[in-house]
Amino acid sequence: MSKTTPLRRENLLSILRREELDAMLVTGESNVKYLTGFTGDSSYLLIGAGVCVVISDSRYTTQLAEECPGLDVFIRKTSEKISDSVAKVAKKAKIGRLGFEGHLMSCDLRDALGTALDKVEFRSIGGKIESELRAIKDGDEVAETIEAVRLAERGFEVMRASITPESTELALSWELERAIRMFGGKGMAFAPIVGVGDRAALPHYSPQRYAVQQSPLLLVDWGAQTYRGYRSDITRTLMTGTPTKKMEEVYNVVLEAQLKAIAAIKPGAKCADIDTIAREHIAQAGYAKYFGHGLGHGIGLDIHEQPRFSPNSIDVLQPGMIVTVEPGIYLPNKFGVRIEDDVLVTSNGHEVLTTIPKDFESMLCGA
C-alpha cells in the first residue's frame, strides 16, 4: 500500500488545485484508509500543498508508524477535542481555504472547526475522493480485490462441500465465514445471504434455521474482506436437490442476461445501457416485474462504491473500475435466482475476476 498511497495523494492535490483549495480535511474512514494505508479509525488526514498530517490518538501511535512510515502524525491527548487538534495543525500550515467532506462530517464538528478556525474559508467538496479517485482502482487495489475474490471462492468451495440435507441457512453461512477467516480473510465483506427456496426471493434476507432439504434451490450471496479492507461480492444459486423445469428456465434467463451485460462492459460504455441490456433480456422472457434492483455497483474499500448500474445512472465505465454484475429474478413465495460476478474494466474491454463456474450443470450438487 505504501507504494501507491503517495500517488493517490498527488491525485487529490491536483483536485484541490483545480478547486482552488489550500488543503482538505479528510474525515471519512475509508477515504483516510485509501490515502494513507492506515487501517484504524477515529483519525483524520489534513492534506494540501506543503501539509500532510494524520491526526490521531495514542492508541494508534505504533500502528501508524507501521502502516504509514514517513507520514507526519499528530497524536492528540485524550483530553483534547479532535477539532482543537485539527485547528492547531491547520493554523500551523497557514491554511486559508479548506475543503471538507460535507456528506460525511457532522454538523457539530463543522461548527467546532468554524469557531476554532474563524479566519478560514470552508467549502464542502462532497464525494470527489469517491467519484474521481476511488472509483478507478490502481494496480495494488486490483490485486487486493482479486485476493478478496479468491478468499470468497475458497470459502464457498468448503461450504458447498459440507452441505447436507439437514444443513440450515445459519450453519452454512457460518461455515462460509469460518472458512474465509481461517484462510486468512479479515471476515465477510457484508452480512451474507443464504436462502433456501422461497427465501431466495426476499431481497434483504438474513440466514435463519431453514434446512436445505426444504427446497431444491439455495441462493448464496457473499464476499470476503482482506486485512487491508478490500471486498468481493459474489452470488451463486445452487440446486441442492432435483430442480423443477421452471427453476432451470429462470436460471438460464438470468445467466443469459448476465452474460450479455458482461459482454458489453468496456471503457466508454454507459452504465445505464449495460443495465438495460440485462433488464430487456429478462423482460423479453416475461419476467420484467421480477427484477426490481439495479444491475450492479462498484466494489472496493466499501461494499457499495461508484459506479452504479441502474436505469437512471449517469456513470460511464473507465479502465480500472471494478463492478458487480448481478441480475436476478424473484418469484414471490416460490424461489429466486441471482448470479453475480466481479468484473474489472480493462483498457480495451473487461476481465471477469470470479472463477467459480456458473452454468446450470455446475450448480447441481444434490445434498
Place this chain on the structure above:
Amino acid sequence: MSKTTPLRRENLLSILRREELDAMLVTGESNVKYLTGFTGDSSYLLIGAGVCVVISDSRYTTQLAEECPGLDVFIRKTSEKISDSVAKVAKKAKIGRLGFEGHLMSCDLRDALGTALDKVEFRSIGGKIESELRAIKDGDEVAETIEAVRLAERGFEVMRASITPESTELALSWELERAIRMFGGKGMAFAPIVGVGDRAALPHYSPQRYAVQQSPLLLVDWGAQTYRGYRSDITRTLMTGTPTKKMEEVYNVVLEAQLKAIAAIKPGAKCADIDTIAREHIAQAGYAKYFGHGLGHGIGLDIHEQPRFSPNSIDVLQPGMIVTVEPGIYLPNKFGVRIEDDVLVTSNGHEVLTTIPKDFESMLCGA
C-alpha cells in the same frame, strides 16, 4: 419492544417541551431503533406534538409494519432525496422549531434541510436521547441485556471446553462466535479480543495465529448481540497452562480492584469515585502505570454508552444504568490481566448480571 417504545417517545416529547421545540428529527440509527423498535437502517423519525412518522424506503415497508405496528410511516420513492421527504412531512406537520442531532447529522443533510425548510428554525440538541433516555434502561432493555449476557456466557463455555494446546487465538475467537450465533445471537457485540500471553498486554489486539501453548495465560474479551440489538461485554483471563506466581499475584490484584469497585456501585455514586476505588487499589499494589484506560462504560444498543467510569467523568449512577467494570494490569511484553463484568444499578445498590465464576481457581483450565 412495542410495549415500551411509546413510553420512550413520551419521555422524548417531555424533553422537547422543555427545550421549546415543536419536533425533533431523529437520524441516529440506534436512536431510531430505541424509539421505534425498528431494526433496519437508512430511516429517520420525525417526532413532536401531533406528529410521529418514520421516513423510510420501500425495502422496509414489510419490516416496519411488523416491527412498529401502528406507527405512521412515510415511504419515499427511491428517486426522492430523503431531505425532500423529511421536508414534506415537516411542512404537513407545520413545524416551526425543529431539533436535530448535530453530533450525528451530516453537514450536507443539514444544508439540504435548511434549503427545503427555509421557514423552520433549526436547533441542534446534541446527544440528549443518549444521555437523558438511553443511559437508563427500562425493563425490556434490562431483559434484552441479560439475554445478551447469557448468550455470551453460553458461547464462552463452548469455547473454553474446546481449548487444546494447538488452538490459535483466531480459531478460538471463531469458535466463540459460531457458538453465540448457533445459540440464537445476532452475532458478536464487537470484534472480540483473544490474546495469548504477551498479546494480552496489547490494548487493541485482534486474534492472530498464536497458539494457546505459547503461554499459560489467555485473555478473552467478548460479548454477544441479540437480534433486537442489545449487547454484553465480558472479559475473563484464563490460565490454560501452569501460571507463574506473578500471574496469580497480578490476577488477584485486578480481581480485588474489581470487587471493591463493584461493591461501591449504587444510585448517587459518582462514576469518578468508582474509577478511583479500583485505580487506587491497583496503585497500592505497585501497578499504577499499568492500568491506562477507564474502569468501564455503559452498554446497550451501542457497545459504548453513557455513563463512563474514568478519573474525569462527571457522570452519576442512577437506577437502571447498566455498566461494565473492567480493571486491568498490562505488563508490556509479559502478560496482561483484565476482568470485566456487566452490572445493573438497582434502586438500592447493584446486581452483577454476569454469572461466570472469576476467582483464580476457576480460571485454571489446563489445555
